[in-house]
Amino acid sequence: MNQSQPQQGVGSSRGVRLEDINLSFGKTHVLKGINLEIESGEFFAFLGPSGCGKTTLLRLIAGFEAAQSGKVIIGEQEVSHLPPWRRELGMVFQSYALWPHMTVRKNVAFGLEERRLPRREINRRVDQALDLVGLLALSERRPNQLSGGQQQRVALARTIVIEPKVLLLDEPLSNLDAKLRVQMRLELRQLQRKLSLTTIFVTHDQEEANTTSDRIAVINDGIVQQIGSPIELYDNPANLFVAKFLGVANVIDGALVEADGQVYFHSSDASVKVPINGQSAGSASIVFRPQNLTIRRQAAKPPNGATRLEGTVDHKEFLGSIIRYRVKVGRHFVLVDKAHQRGAEALPEGAPVAIYLNPEQVIKLVE
Amino acid sequence: MVFSEYRKHPGQTALMALIFLFLLLFLIIPVVKVVFVAFMDATTGEFTLLNFKDFFSTALFRESFWNSLYVGVMSVVVASLFSMPLAYFTSRFEFKGAVIIQSLGIIPLIMPPFVGAVAMMMLFGRNGSINLLLDDWFGITIPLMEGLNGVIFVESLHYFPFILINLSAALQNIDRSMEESAQNLGCSGLRLFRRIVLPLAMPGYMAGASLVFLKVFDDLGTPLLLNVNNMLAPQAYLRIASIGIKDPMGYVISVILVVIALSSMWMAMRMLKGKEYATVQKGGGGLAKRRMRPWEKTMAWGIILAIMALVLAPHFGLTLLSLGTIWSFSVLPDAFTLNHFAAIFAETPEYMTNTVLYSALAATIDVVLGTSIAYLALRTKMFGREWLDYIAMSAVAIPGLVIGIGYLRTFYGYQVPWLENQPMATWWVAIVLALSVRRLPYALRACTAALQQVSVSLEESAENLGASKLASVRKIVIPLMGGGILAGFVTSFATAAVELGMTLMLVAENSDGPLAYGIYVYMQSAAGRGPGAALGMVAVLVVGLCTLISHIVIDRRQKKYGLEPAT
Ligand SMILES: Nc1ncnc2c1ncn2[C@@H]1O[C@H](COP(=O)(O)OP(=O)(O)O)[C@@H](O)[C@H]1O
Numbered sequence: 001m002n003q004s005q006p007q008q009g010v011g012s013s014r015g016v017r018l019e020d021i022n023l024s025f026g027k028t029h030v031l032k033g034i035n036l037e038i039e040s041g042e043f044f045a046f047l048g049p050s051g052c053g054k055t056t057l058l059r060l061i062a063g064f065e066a067a068q069s070g071k072v073i074i075g076e077q078e079v080s081h082l083p084p085w086r087r088e089l090g091m092v093f094q095s096y097a098l099w100p101h102m103t104v105r106k107n108v109a110f111g112l113e114e115r116r117l118p119r120r121e122i123n124r125r126v127d128q129a130l131d132l133v134g135l136l137a138l139s140e141r142r143p144n145q146l147s148g149g150q151q152q153r154v155a156l157a158r159t160i161v162i163e164p165k166v167l168l169l170d171e172p173l174s175n176l177d178a179k180l181r182v183q184m185r186l187e188l189r190q191l192q193r194k195l196s197l198t199t200i201f202v203t204h205d206q207e208e209a210n211t212t213s214d215r216i217a218v219i220n221d222g223i224v225q226q227i228g229s230p231i232e233l234y235d236n237p238a239n240l241f242v243a244k245f246l247g248v249a250n251v252i253d254g255a256l257v258e259a260d261g262q263v264y265f266h267s268s269d270a271s272v273k274v275p276i277n278g279q280s281a282g283s284a285s286i287v288f289r290p291q292n293l294t295i296r297r298q299a300a301k302p303p304n305g306a307t308r309l310e311g312t313v314d315h316k317e318f319l320g321s322i323i324r325y326r327v328k329v330g331r332h333f334v335l336v337d338k339a340h341q342r343g344a345e346a347l348p349e350g351a352p353v354a355i356y357l358n359p360e361q362v363i364k365l366v367e
Numbered sequence: 368m369v370f371s372e373y374r375k376h377p378g379q380t381a382l383m384a385l386i387f388l389f390l391l392l393f394l395i396i397p398v399v400k401v402v403f404v405a406f407m408d409a410t411t412g413e414f415t416l417l418n419f420k421d422f423f424s425t426a427l428f429r430e431s432f433w434n435s436l437y438v439g440v441m442s443v444v445v446a447s448l449f450s451m452p453l454a455y456f457t458s459r460f461e462f463k464g465a466v467i468i469q470s471l472g473i474i475p476l477i478m479p480p481f482v483g484a485v486a487m488m489m490l491f492g493r494n495g496s497i498n499l500l501l502d503d504w505f506g507i508t509i510p511l512m513e514g515l516n517g518v519i520f521v522e523s524l525h526y527f528p529f530i531l532i533n534l535s536a537a538l539q540n541i542d543r544s545m546e547e548s549a550q551n552l553g554c555s556g557l558r559l560f561r562r563i564v565l566p567l568a569m570p571g572y573m574a575g576a577s578l579v580f581l582k583v584f585d586d587l588g589t590p591l592l593l594n595v596n597n598m599l600a601p602q603a604y605l606r607i608a609s610i611g612i613k614d615p616m617g618y619v620i621s622v623i624l625v626v627i628a629l630s631s632m633w634m635a636m637r638m639l640k641g642k643e644y645a646t647v648q649k650g651g652g653g654l655a656k657r658r659m660r661p662w663e664k665t666m667a668w669g670i671i672l673a674i675m676a677l678v679l680a681p682h683f684g685l686t687l688l689s690l691g692t693i694w695s696f697s698v699l700p701d702a703f704t705l706n707h708f709a710a711i712f713a714e715t716p717e718y719m720t721n722t723v724l725y726s727a728l729a730a731t732i733d734v735v736l737g738t739s740i741a742y743l744a745l746r747t748k749m750f751g752r753e754w755l756d757y758i759a760m761s762a763v764a765i766p767g768l769v770i771g772i773g774y775l776r777t778f779y780g781y782q783v784p785w786l787e788n789q790p791m792a793t794w795w796v797a798i799v800l801a802l803s804v805r806r807l808p809y810a811l812r813a814c815t816a817a818l819q820q821v822s823v824s825l826e827e828s829a830e831n832l833g834a835s836k837l838a839s840v841r842k843i844v845i846p847l848m849g850g851g852i853l854a855g856f857v858t859s860f861a862t863a864a865v866e867l868g869m870t871l872m873l874v875a876e877n878s879d880g881p882l883a884y885g886i887y888v889y890m891q892s893a894a895g896r897g898p899g900a901a902l903g904m905v906a907v908l909v910v911g912l913c914t915l916i917s918h919i920v921i922d923r924r925q926k927k928y929g930l931e932p933a934t
C-alpha cells in the first residue's frame with residue numbers, strides 16, 4: 001500500500017470528473033445523478049444548504065463513501081474502486097482532525113512518512129509547508145496549544161505537503177470567527193493560485209463561494225442545480241432556488257401575455273407589469289434584485305425606459321451603506337435598496353412611493 | 368485576605384472545620400500512625416530504618432513482595448486479554464453482541480473476587496469439576512488455580528471490566544475524522560492502528576489498567592481464601608493477627624502497599640497528563656464501523672461466549688456451592704438442598720443485620736460528607752476547600768487493610784467510656800467509621816458530578832429572588848442533586864457491604880461481623896462452604912440490586928432534568 005510515489009511537483013494537479021453519481025444511505029437517496037467536470041487547477045465550490053449532500057459528495061471523491069452507481073475520475077484514471085489511501089487526494093476536514101498526540105511537525109510529516117521518503121526530504125518539505133502557512137515557529141507545539149486559525153493552517157499544511165492531485169476542503173472556515181474567516185479565505189485563494197492546485201471547496205455560504213471560486217456548483221437536495229462562475233449564477237440563475245440562494249431576490253409569480261406584438265409579464269394581481277424579451281409562454285416568474293431598483297417619492301419623474309410600480313413603504317432597515325425598504329406593491333412585497341448618503345432622510349413608513357425597474361435587470365423564469 | 372472568607376461565612380467555616388476534624392481523626396491520624404510505627408524502633412520508640420531492613424532481609428517477605436507485584440502485573444495482562452477483543456468488537460463493528468458485551472462489563476463487578484474464589488476452586492481447582500472431566504476424557508489437567516495462578520485468574524476475571532469500560536470509552540471517543548485523515552494521507556491497516564488508533568486509546572487503557580493493578584495489589588480476601596499466603600497483604604494480616612499489633616512488620620508492609628499504590632496512581636496520572644483526547648465532534652461519533660463477515664461473526668461469538676462462560680463461572684459455582692449438599696472430588700454436588708440458606712438465616716442472621724446497619728450508616732455519613740465537600744469545593748471560595756477534596760480522595764490509595772491496622776493501633780488504648788471493657792478500636796462503630804472513610808471517595812465523586820450538573824445560575828436566581836444561601840441550597844441545589852446523591856449512597860452501601868480487608872482487622876467477635884466477614888469465617892472449613900456460599904449469594908444479590916437501583920436512578924435523573932451525563 002505504501003509503494004513509492006513518483007515525485008510530484010507543482011502542476012501535478014488533476015481535473016475531476018463525476019459521472020452519474022447516485023448514492024443512498026439506506027432508504028435516503030442523498031446524491032441523485034450528479035454529473036460534474038472540474039478542470040485542472042480550478043478553484044471549484046460546492047454550494048448548497050446544510051444537508052443537501054455536499055459533504056457526502058466530497059467524501060465520495062475522497063473514497064470514504066461508496067456510490068451505488070457512477071464513476072469518479074481523477075485526471076484520466078477512474079478511482080471509484082480505489083481505497084482512500086491510494087487516491088492521493090488531500091482532504092481538510094471540517095474539524096481539522098489534527099492528531100492530538102502528535103506535534104505540529106509530526107502531524108505535517110505524517111503523510112510523507114507514509115510515503116517512506118528519506119528523513120531529510122521529509123524535513124525539508126515539512127519546513128517548506130509550515131513556512132508557506134506561516135507556522136514554522138510553532139512546529140513543536142501540540143494542536144491543542146494552537147488557536148482555531150492556526151489549527152486550520154496546520155491542517156492545510158499537512159494536506160498540501162503531500163502535493164495532492166486535488167485539494168478537498170469541507171467547510172474549512174466554519175469553525176473560525178467572522179474576521180478570521182475573511183482573512184483565511186483570501187489566504188486560501190492565494191495559496192491555491194501559488195500552487196495551481198485543483199481545489200474543491202464545500203460551503204453553505206454564498207459569499208465564501210463567490211469570493212474564492214472560479215466556478216460554483218449549486219446543489220440542492222442531492223441534485224446539481226446549476227454550474228457557473230459566480231457572476232453567471234447571480235445574473236442568470238437557472239431556477240428559483242439558485243436565484244434565491246445567491247443573494248437577495250424579489251420573486252413575483254404571474255404569467256406572460258402578449259399585447260401589440262410585445263410580451264409582458266403580468267403578476268397575478270395585475271399590480272406588476274413588465275415588458276419581457278421572448279415569447280409568451282403562460283405562467284412564469286420574474287426575479288429582480290433590490291439594488292437594481294430605484295425608489296422615489298411618488299411625485300418624481302420616471303427614468304428613461306423604466307417600468308413603474310406603485311406602493312407604500314411597509315418597513316425599512318438601515319444597513320449602513322444602504323437603506324433597505326420593504327414596499328407593498330399590490331399583494332406583493334418588494335425589497336428595494338437605496339444607497340445611503342450622509343445626511344439623507346429615510347422615507348417614512350406608510351409613505352406612498354414609486355419604484356422604477358429597468359426591464360434589462362429582470363430575470364425571467366419559466367417553470 | 369484569604370481568611371476574611373472565614374469571618375464572612377461562619378456557617379461554612381464551621382462545616383469545613385467539622386469535616387476536617389472528621390478526616391483528621393478517622394483518616395489522617397490512623398494512616399500517619401501506621402507510617403510512624405513502620406519507622407519506629409518497637410522497644411525504644413526511636414526513628415529507625417531497621418524494620419525495612421528486616422523486611423527485605425527476610426526471604427518470605429521478599430518473595431511476597433515479588434509475588435504481589437507479579438500477580439498485579441499478570442492480572443493486568445490477563446484482564447487486557449479479556450478486554451481487548453471485546454472493546455474491539457464493539458467499537459469497530461456493527462454487532463448485535465454489543466449488548467452482551469456491555470453486560471459482561473457489569474456482571475463481574477457485582478461479586479467481589481473473594482466471594483467467588485472458593486467456588487472457582489471447586490470448578491477449576493486441581494480436583495475441580497473441569498479438571499476431573501479433562502482427566503477422565505484426555506488424561507490431562509490444567510493448573511489454572513495452582514498458587515499464584517489462581518489469584519491471577521480470579522482477580523483478572525473480576526476486574527477486567529475496568530479496562531473494558533475505559534478502553535471502550537476511549538475508542539468511542541476517537542472521532543472518525545482522526546482515522547480518515549490518516550487514510551487520506553496514505554495510511555491504512557495495521558500502520559493506521561499503530562500510529563493513530565492505539566496512541567489515542569492509550570490513556571483510556573492506562574486508566575483502566577492502573578485501577579486493576581491497584582485493586583489486585585491491595586486485595587487481601589482473594590489470596591486468603593485461596594490459601595495463598597506468600598503475598599504482601601496476607602502477610603500483613605497474618606503478622607498482626609498472629610503476633611499482635613506490636614509487631615512492626617504489618618506496618619512496614621502497609622507502608623509498602625501504600626507507596627506502591629500511590630506510585631502506580633502517580634505514574635498513570637503522569638502518563639495521562641494532557642492526553643485526555645476528546646476528539647469526537649458534534650454529530651460525528653466513533654470510528655468507522657462495518658458489518659462483520661460471516662467468519663468474523665463466528666469468531667467473535669466464539670470469543671464472547673467463552674469469556675461469558677468464564678465470567679459466569681464464579682456465579683455458577685457459588686450457586687452450586689450454596690445449593691449443594693456435599694461437593695468434593697466430584698464434578699457436581701451429590702445432591703441439592705436449601706439447608707444452607709436456612710442455616711444462615713437461623714444461626715447467623717447478625718451477619719446480615721450488621722451489614723445493613725453498618726453499610727447504611729457508613730453510606731449516610733458518606734453522602735453527607737460528600738455533598739458538603741462537593742459544595743464547599745465547587746460553590747464557595749473558602750480557603751483550603753480543595754484540600755478537603757484532596758484528603759477525602761486520598762483514601763482511594765489506602766488499602767482497607769491499612770486503614771484497619773491504623774484504627775487498631777490508634778484507638779486500641781482507648782475505652783468506650785460508657786461500656787465496660789470495650790476498646791474503641793474494636794467497637795462496631797469503628798467499623799462504620801472505617802467503612803465510611805474508605806468509601807468516601809466514591810460517594811464524593813458521585814456528589815461532585817451531581818452538583819456539577821446543577822448550574823450555578825439556578826442557585827443564583829433563587830438568591831436573586833430573595834432566598835437565603837441555606838434556603839437556596841435546601842430548596843434548589845439538594846433536590847436537583849437528589850438522584851445523584853442517592854446513586855452515591857447506593858454505591859457506597861453496596862461496596863461497604865462486601866469490604867473484607869478492613870473488617871477482618873476490626874471485627875473482634877463474630878457477632879459484630881458483617882457479610883464479608885461471615886463469608887470468610889464460613890469458608891475457612893469445608894463444612895462451612897455451603898453456608899458461606901449462601902451468604903455469598905446474599906451479598907451478590909445485595910450488590911446486584913444496588914447496582915441496578917443506582918443505574919435506574921441516574922438514568923431517570925438524566926431524563927427527568929434533561930441533564931448531560933457528567934464528565
Ligand atoms: N452516514 C450517514 N448515514 C445516513 N445518512 C447520512 C449519513 N451521512 C449523511 N447522511 C444524510 O445525508 C444527507 C446529506 O448529508 P451531508 O452530505 O452531510 O450534507 P451537507 O454536507 O450538505 O450538509 C443528510 O440528510 C444526512 O442526514
Ligand SMILES: [Mg+2]
Binds near residue numbers: 054055056171
Ligand atoms: Mg457538511
